[in-house]
Amino acid sequence: MPENRRLFKSVYLFALIVMVFTGFGQMPIYKRYSISDIPGLGWSADFFTVHVVHYLGAILLLALFAYMITAYLFSDKNGMTLTGSAYVRMVFLAGLIVTGLLRVLKNLPDISFSPGFTLFIDITHLGFTMLFLMSALLFLILKRGWVVSR
Numbered sequence: 001m002p003e004n005r006r007l008f009k010s011v012y013l014f015a016l017i018v019m020v021f022t023g024f025g026q027m028p029i030y031k032r033y034s035i036s037d038i039p040g041l042g043w044s045a046d047f048f049t050v051h052v053v054h055y056l057g058a059i060l061l062l063a064l065f066a067y068m069i070t071a072y073l074f075s076d077k078n079g080m081t082l083t084g085s086a087y088v089r090m091v092f093l094a095g096l097i098v099t100g101l102l103r104v105l106k107n108l109p110d111i112s113f114s115p116g117f118t119l120f121i122d123i124t125h126l127g128f129t130m131l132f133l134m135s136a137l138l139f140l141i142l143k144r145g146w147v148v149s150r
Contacts, residue, residue, distance in 0.1 A: 022050045022054035023129060085142075099128060
């Protein structure tokens with residue numbers, strides 16, 4: 001863990017909130033349910049703005065993950081080991097990353113996926129999102145962290 005855990009956790013939580021908000025915002029629900037009418041959230045009705053903010057949030061999350069993976073692998077670990085809940089979350093996050101990358105590829109002009117495969121990617125991405133969020137909530141309630149002392 002970085003020396004400034006509170007800052008790291010705050011940035012991680014901020015990035016997750018941005019990703020969830022903009023991820024669901026790519027489905028046109030914020031204008032439909034007047035969420036975009038809330039002062040300061042008018043931008044949430046613009047698909048392209050939401051899409052770019054989602055990509056920026058993904059870049060931030062991937063940078064955080066890369067940092068943490070590198071820090072964990074190359075540190076002396078100080079008697080810390082990953083928990084079972086960490087492995088569960090990592091599987092869901094890996095699924096999100098893979099399906100997210102496929103969605104990015106789908107949006108490139110020279111790459112075309114069949115409608116059925118595109119639907120599969122979209123539903124799988126949403127499924128991994130829901131699994132990650134439910135597991136994160138469950139592990140928060142059960143107070144199961146990512147690491148534990150050996």
